[in-house]
Amino acid sequence: MAPDSRSGAGPGAAPVPPEEHLRAVLQLVRPLPPVQLSLAEPGDFAALHGAVLAQDVAAAHPLPLWENSAMDGYAVRAADTAQAPVDLQVLGVVPAGSGADPVLGPGQTVRIMTGAPLPSSADAVVRVEDTSGFHPGTVRINTAVQPGRDVRRAGEDRAAGAPVALAGEPLTAARLSALAAAGAAALLVRPAPKIAVLVTGAELRTPGSALSRGQIPESNSLLLAGLLAESGLPAATVEHCPDDPGLVRQRLDALGAQHDAVISTGGVGPGEYDVMRQVLEQEPEVRAVRLALRPGAPQCVGRLRAGALVFALPGNPVSAAVGFELFVRPALRALQSHASLRRPVLRSTVLRGWKSPPGRLQALPVVFDEHGGCAPAVDAASISHSVGGFGAAQGYALIGPDTSQVRPGDTVDVLRLQP
Ligand SMILES: Nc1nc2c(c(=O)[nH]1)N[C@H]1C(S)=C(S)[C@@H](COP(=O)(O)OP(=O)(O)OC[C@H]3O[C@@H](n4cnc5c(N)ncnc54)[C@H](O)[C@@H]3O)O[C@H]1N2
Numbered sequence: 001m002a003p004d005s006r007s008g009a010g011p012g013a014a015p016v017p018p019e020e021h022l023r024a025v026l027q028l029v030r031p032l033p034p035v036q037l038s039l040a041e042p043g044d045f046a047a048l049h050g051a052v053l054a055q056d057v058a059a060a061h062p063l064p065l066w067e068n069s070a071m072d073g074y075a076v077r078a079a080d081t082a083q084a085p086v087d088l089q090v091l092g093v094v095p096a097g098s099g100a101d102p103v104l105g106p107g108q109t110v111r112i113m114t115g116a117p118l119p120s121s122a123d124a125v126v127r128v129e130d131t132s133g134f135h136p137g138t139v140r141i142n143t144a145v146q147p148g149r150d151v152r153r154a155g156e157d158r159a160a161g162a163p164v165a166l167a168g169e170p171l172t173a174a175r176l177s178a179l180a181a182a183g184a185a186a187l188l189v190r191p192a193p194k195i196a197v198l199v200t201g202a203e204l205r206t207p208g209s210a211l212s213r214g215q216i217p218e219s220n221s222l223l224l225a226g227l228l229a230e231s232g233l234p235a236a237t238v239e240h241c242p243d244d245p246g247l248v249r250q251r252l253d254a255l256g257a258q259h260d261a262v263i264s265t266g267g268v269g270p271g272e273y274d275v276m277r278q279v280l281e282q283e284p285e286v287r288a289v290r291l292a293l294r295p296g297a298p299q300c301v302g303r304l305r306a307g308a309l310v311f312a313l314p315g316n317p318v319s320a321a322v323g324f325e326l327f328v329r330p331a332l333r334a335l336q337s338h339a340s341l342r343r344p345v346l347r348s349t350v351l352r353g354w355k356s357p358p359g360r361l362q363a364l365p366v367v368f369d370e371h372g373g374c375a376p377a378v379d380a381a382s383i384s385h386s387v388g389g390f391g392a393a394q395g396y397a398l399i400g401p402d403t404s405q406v407r408p409g410d411t412v413d414v415l416r417l418q419p
């Protein structure tokens with residue numbers, strides 16, 4: 001993709017609708033090659049957790065594997081307890097891990113522990129709390145039980161061969177444990193891509209530094225590294241580069257060769273110091289766009305000659321955050337062939353109204369009340385730099401291009417961020 005004034009970047013060009021831009025971004029993505037990782041190898045865990053499955057996985061065996069006790073107590077033939085209280089002869093004990101299968105005759109029982117295989121001749125468990133008078137050899141059963149009481153049936157959770165997880169699903173803690181429990185040993189997955197963050201701007205100083213006039217604390221690297229981490233996509237590299245075209249070129253070449261994606265902020269506007277855009281305009285497969293979006297209008301996206309995808313976001317912090325949310329995060333998930341690229345959008349009732357720019361999608365940071373109603377977290381007239389108010393944001397109200405006024409009581413779509 002060559003830079004193109006018809007693409008919405010040039011003066012007077014029609015701004016590109018965000019949905020069209022997202023489609024173009026996703027078309028750039030080539031999913032990462034899958035790799036095989038082991039559930040048994042502790043060294044594989046960091047890459048496995050948060051990776052995306054590249055195969056469907058069926059249960060290798062039933063879950064539970066065999067009929068077993070749900071409680072600590074006594075395995076019984078339920079019919080023997082019908083006249084409770086009743087004394088039964090205790091033949092022994094079956095702890096978890098035991099492969100024993102003692103044969104119970106009429107009036108006989110064995111002590112059994114949670115998770116231990118139920119003897120084939122038993123059909124129920126009496127909880128230890130419902131017994132008394134244990135003497136070696138006998139126990140008093142105080143409660144009658146029905147067949148099946150406190151018994152976990154083989155395969156009641158998942159039958160052998162039933163699906164446990166599907167390609168495209170992320171390996172959360174719960175899914176990993178389900179796969180291990182269902183007998184998986186190794187998995188074909190797409191681990192998190194290798195991502196670099198590159199912030200540019202001569203005015204930026206390390207947080208906490210003494211500031212001269214014209215200087216501000218650099219905050220976008222924390223923003224992007226944090227958004228990435230909160231998405232299960234840790235940044236491999238975070239760098240700050242001055243607004244020098246030669247240095248920016250050199251860092252893009254180096255980072256682009258060592259990472260799957262480079263995310264930058266700053267220098268994409270039309271100004272003469274907007275170095276990132278100027279350098280990226282020399283890249284044959286990177287395109288500068290101006291989107292019908294506020295905030296987050298100017299961006300560059302494409303593939304660097306060095307190999308990595310590049311997402312050049314605006315320097316304004318809230319603009320960068322919106323660009324990350326609407327385009328970068330879905331693209332990074334597409335690199336892993338994630339089945340769900342976008343965050344859920346929920347409907348929310350507006351508590352305090354605001355204005356929205358006609359002809360643009362507005363992404364307004366909002367906070368929720370305890371009933372899920374939303375109110376602006378920042379002044380809707382100046383979203384892009386309002387990093388202070390943005391700190392409390394819990395989501396973005398997405399207001400379409402045909403709406404210029406949002407009123408209290410309106411229902412709006414809100415893209416919900418994690419708490
Ligand atoms: N003449 C025009 N000027 C601007 C236009 C325009 O169309 N015509 N567009 C505006 C819009 S919209 C945006 S968004 C910004 C895009 O800005 P850049 O990507 O060029 O970003 P910078 O100029 O480098 O910085 C903007 C702003 O953000 C602060 N910043 C940058 N990086 C950081 C950081 N790492 N941490 C904290 N703050 C950062 C920077 O100091 C500026 O205040 O352009 C508008 N201008």
Ligand code: MOO
Pocket residue numbers: 293294295296297298314316318319384385
């Ligand atoms: O697109 Mo800019 O983010 O409106 O300020």
